[in-house]
Amino acid sequence: xxxxxxxATGQGTPRRQYATxxxxxxxxxGSGAAGGSVARELTRLGHSVVLLEQGKAYxxxxxxHDELEIVLNNKYANLxxxxxxxxxxxxxxxxxxxxxxxxxxxxxxSSMHYAANYWRFRPGDFNEYxxxxxxxxxxxxxxxxTYDDLEPYYxxxxxxxxxxxxxxxDPDEGRRSRPYPMPALPVTGPGVVLEIxxxxxxxxxxxxxxxxxxxxxxxxxxxxxxxxxxxFPCEWGAKSGTNFTMVPEALASGRCELxxxxxxxxxxxxxxxxxxxxxxxxxxxxxxxxxARAVFLCANGAETPRLLLMSSSSRFPNGLANSSGMVxxxxxxxGNTGAGGEYEHEVNGHKGPPVTRIxxxxxxxxxxxxxxxxxxxxxxxxxPILSALSMPPDVPQWGAEFKQxxxxxxxxxxxxxxxxxxxxxxxxxVDLDPEAKDSWGLPAIRVTFKEHESDMQMYxxxxxxxxxxxxxxxxxxxxxxxPGDDPGIAVHLLGTCRMGNDPATSVxxxxxxxxDVPNLFMVDGSSFVTSGRGQPTLTIQALAFRAxxxxxxxxxxxxxx
Amino acid sequence: xxxALSRRDFVxxxxxAGAVWLLADVTVREDAAAHAAHQVTQAQPALAVFTREQAxxxxxxxxxIIPTDDTPGAREAGVIYFIDRSLATWAKDQLPVFTExxxxxxxxxETRFAGQSRFxxxxxxxxxxxxxxIEQTPFFGTMRFATLAxxxxxxxxxxxxxxxxxxxxxxxxxxxxxxxxxxxDTPANRRAMLGGxx
Numbered sequence: 001x002x003x004x005x006x007x008a009t010g011q012g013t014p015r016r017q018y019a020t021x022x023x024x025x026x027x028x029x030g031s032g033a034a035g036g037s038v039a040r041e042l043t044r045l046g047h048s049v050v051l052l053e054q055g056k057a058y059x060x061x062x063x064x065h066d067e068l069e070i071v072l073n074n075k076y077a078n079l080x081x082x083x084x085x086x087x088x089x090x091x092x093x094x095x096x097x098x099x100x101x102x103x104x105x106x107x108x109x110s111s112m113h114y115a116a117n118y119w120r121f122r123p124g125d126f127n128e129y130x131x132x133x134x135x136x137x138x139x140x141x142x143x144x145x146t147y148d149d150l151e152p153y154y155x156x157x158x159x160x161x162x163x164x165x166x167x168x169x170d171p172d173e174g175r176r177s178r179p180y181p182m183p184a185l186p187v188t189g190p191g192v193v194l195e196i197x198x199x200x201x202x203x204x205x206x207x208x209x210x211x212x213x214x215x216x217x218x219x220x221x222x223x224x225x226x227x228x229x230x231x232f233p234c235e236w237g238a239k240s241g242t243n244f245t246m247v248p249e250a251l252a253s254g255r256c257e258l259x260x261x262x263x264x265x266x267x268x269x270x271x272x273x274x275x276x277x278x279x280x281x282x283x284x285x286x287x288x289x290x291x292a293r294a295v296f297l298c299a300n301g302a303e304t305p306r307l308l309l310m311s312s313s314s315r316f317p318n319g320l321a322n323s324s325g326m327v328x329x330x331x332x333x334x335g336n337t338g339a340g341g342e343y344e345h346e347v348n349g350h351k352g353p354p355v356t357r358i359x360x361x362x363x364x365x366x367x368x369x370x371x372x373x374x375x376x377x378x379x380x381x382x383x384p385i386l387s388a389l390s391m392p393p394d395v396p397q398w399g400a401e402f403k404q405x406x407x408x409x410x411x412x413x414x415x416x417x418x419x420x421x422x423x424x425x426x427x428x429x430v431d432l433d434p435e436a437k438d439s440w441g442l443p444a445i446r447v448t449f450k451e452h453e454s455d456m457q458m459y460x461x462x463x464x465x466x467x468x469x470x471x472x473x474x475x476x477x478x479x480x481x482x483p484g485d486d487p488g489i490a491v492h493l494l495g496t497c498r499m500g501n502d503p504a505t506s507v508x509x510x511x512x513x514x515x516d517v518p519n520l521f522m523v524d525g526s527s528f529v530t531s532g533r534g535q536p537t538l539t540i541q542a543l544a545f546r547a548x549x550x551x552x553x554x555x556x557x558x559x560x561x
Numbered sequence: 562x563x564x565a566l567s568r569r570d571f572v573x574x575x576x577x578a579g580a581v582w583l584l585a586d587v588t589v590r591e592d593a594a595a596h597a598a599h600q601v602t603q604a605q606p607a608l609a610v611f612t613r614e615q616a617x618x619x620x621x622x623x624x625x626i627i628p629t630d631d632t633p634g635a636r637e638a639g640v641i642y643f644i645d646r647s648l649a650t651w652a653k654d655q656l657p658v659f660t661e662x663x664x665x666x667x668x669x670x671e672t673r674f675a676g677q678s679r680f681x682x683x684x685x686x687x688x689x690x691x692x693x694x695i696e697q698t699p700f701f702g703t704m705r706f707a708t709l710a711x712x713x714x715x716x717x718x719x720x721x722x723x724x725x726x727x728x729x730x731x732x733x734x735x736x737x738x739x740x741x742x743x744x745x746d747t748p749a750n751r752r753a754m755l756g757g758x759x
Contacts, residue, residue: 065715066717067713067715068710068714072710073651186740187746187751188740188746189744189745189746191746192746192750192754192755193745195751195755195759196745196755199755199758224736224738225739225740226736226737227738345744345745346743346744347743347744348731348742348743349742351738352740384714384726384732385709385713385714387732388709388712389706389709397705398625398626398627399625399628400628402626402627403630406730407729407731410731411731411743
């Protein structure tokens with residue numbers, strides 16, 4: 001076993017263990033994009049950390065190409081019956097049982113199996129409200145930080161984990177203090193088709209920034225092009241999820257104890273209103289109390305607000321850190337559109353990384369009358385079963401002709417996926433269901449969500465441009481379904497503990513510190529003030545690095561007890 | 562089916578592009594894995610759910626969904642063993658759809674072909690006629706999904722024997738590939754299509 005493999009599995013590193021009765025500097029709840037990054041930075045800066053993860057710890061040897069188990073049966077998801085959610089469209093409706101918000105239950109969280117699109121926000125994403133104005137029915141606001149505040153952390157994350165890309169390729173990107181650590185991934189079939197399409201449309205196809213190694217990086221392999229990527233954990237360790245990057249580095253510091261299969265149920269506070277630790281159920285469902293000088297919630301845009309609401313007390317009757325009433329509000333998902341095209345020659349998009357070229361000419365659609373905007377990629381990420389289920393609908397769907405369709409189309413199809421903003425609507429929210437409970441006896445997540453009409457129009461516009469783009473690339477036929485007003489399932493969980501300078505309208509301040517509780521920090525998708533253009537992970541991680549840096553400074557000033 | 566959460570959809574519904582997730586329980590998946598590990602060691606898989614007669618009917622339907630022609634179809638892929646195993650494990654709650662469909666099938670056959678009751682005994686064109694008459698039923702929808710899942714899932718689940726399903730699609734079973742992968746990313750073709758922009 002190489003040193004890198006040893007690091008990745010945590011072997012060869014003396015495991016640090018902390019007593020539950022000793023107050024560690026920080027408890028970090030969640031080991032995904034945000035929590036893994038926070039743990040890595042806090043330990044690098046010298047702090048003791050207990051990292052709690054409700055999912056399991058997996059190693060490369062656990063991963064495989066089993067689409068039935070991983071994709072169709074959702075091996076890694078937060079599934080019923082253990083996990084329970086209810087859903088209603090509008091606040092005055094009764095919520096029905098329905099599983100709406102999905103994320104991966106594992107060390108590394110959803111970064112373990114993401115497609116790894118790593119777009120930075122552009123500078124204008126942070127102050128779109130003051131530049132473009134509001135939208136009725138949406139609580140648009142500027143971020144309390146600027147692109148320049150975040151830029152050093154974007155760069156630090158790109159170098160910490162390994163991102164492949166071509167700095168400067170996008171003429172509208174923000175200032176970049178360092179190039180990407182690796183060149184962009186070589187263009188694959190769908191990327192070339194997008195280049196052809198974009199040229200015809202008078203648009204630009206840009207090399208996609210991807211958190212997938214284009215060459216060996218920090219002891220991990222380069223991508224071997226196996227193609228089982230989107231929704232699959234990487235069998236080569238070439239995808240830069242926190243399971244392969246941040247978490248192993250945090251453990252290697254000797255200052256971090258990872259406890260997986262631990263489900264946090266409550267944040268505890270003292271009579272001064274300060275956090276004293278967390279209560280969780282361990283793998284055997286025994287209740288454990290871990291003391292801490294400060295707590296970081298990085299449990300994602302559904303579970304972070306849920307934990308705050310579950311931590312209500314006589315001092316915090318509406319939930320911890322919720323004097324504003326904003327905890328759980330402004331749930332955003334990012335709009336997404338999808339359409340297929342069949343091409344004359346073999347594309348073979350099932351080989352190689354999922355995305356190698358993107359188009360951002362639709363990034364700002366205000367001149368078309370829409371708030372926000374987005375971008376496109378071409379890909380064919382469907383493994384065989386999903387591919388068979390996604391054949392063009394204008395031919396028979398079974399029988400000899402269907403068989404010939406599958407034989408021809410799997411290797412010649414491209415999907416055009418649009419990724420867009422979605423508006424922060426105050427009534428779109430995560431809160432606690434008054435009746436339903438999960439298998440730990442904790443209140444179920446209740447989702448209230450209805451798309452904003454302005455977003456529906458913008459999604460339709462993007463869907464139509466996507467079809468045009470497929471045709472411009474030479475598609476022999478195209479197919480798809482325009483986005484409906486119920487996304488059905490959501491994976492980008494954003495906006496539910498928004499950042500802001502005003503304690504009356506936001507949950508955390510510009511340093512991700514709860515306005516109401518000085519030693520409680522929240523950073524993950526919940527921090528987002530606006531949704532961005534559909535690829536949130538790099539921004540989540542940059543926010544996490546910045547939050548950890550600022551929290552460390554506060555700790556070193558003695559502010560955290 | 563009042564409680565959507567207690568249901569594991571054997572009939573796939575594709576969400577919009579960002580997420581394609583279907584729901585199944587953790588516990589039944591673990592059953593399935595154990596079952597698969599046992600079954601894979603047997604040369605002629607035993608049937609856990611279907612009788613041989615039922616299996617013959619199900620296999621006949623599957624082989625009209627993906628027929629055998631110049632390349633193997635659902636029959637050669639062993640899709641019947643995938644379906645049987647799934648219904649014994651992770652897709653247990655879909656069994657009523659199959660038993661009801663199998664109960665109705667002789668009537669569906671007889672309605673069209675007097676004096677006949679066995680679907681598997683019909684000629685292929687007659688079989689297709691029966692299937693067209695039940696194309697919109699949950700049974701057929703579930704059969705179609707199960708056939709595709711059995712044709713294209715890993716052989717360890719009982720179907721896709723010798724990867725015949727993957728070979729049909731042009732999906733190679735390998736852990737790595739070397740570019741160019743297709744026509745478009747072959748440098749000369751890309752240059753021809755893009756000119757100076759390549």
